[in-house]
Amino acid sequence: MRSTSRWKGESVRFMRHVVVVLMLTSGSGMPDVHAQQPTEPQGGFVSAETLPQRERMPAAPLLVAAYAFVMLALFGYVISVSRRLTAVKTDIARLESEIKRSGRG
Numbered sequence: 001m002r003s004t005s006r007w008k009g010e011s012v013r014f015m016r017h018v019v020v021v022l023m024l025t026s027g028s029g030m031p032d033v034h035a036q037q038p039t040e041p042q043g044g045f046v047s048a049e050t051l052p053q054r055e056r057m058p059a060a061p062l063l064v065a066a067y068a069f070v071m072l073a074l075f076g077y078v079i080s081v082s083r084r085l086t087a088v089k090t091d092i093a094r095l096e097s098e099i100k101r102s103g104r105g
Contacts, residue, residue: 011080018076026065 015076022069
């Protein structure tokens, strides 16, 4: 049981590092979305097609970043479950061998 709890702490620490790295790097390839206030007020609805290119916020990089984050989180979870399952299998094998040695089984 000690090895399982030690590994659990290591996996939690690893996932924290992954989340921090993703949060720090997620904005590095994104355009600057902090637009300046217009000098004169707009008189109504302005179509997005008429806006200058730098004032448009592209959706593709945000979508890719979101999918990448979800896939990395899912991959980390699957690895975590796999390692825990391996630890349980090891414990079961150890217990079965102890039962056979003690003559109860």
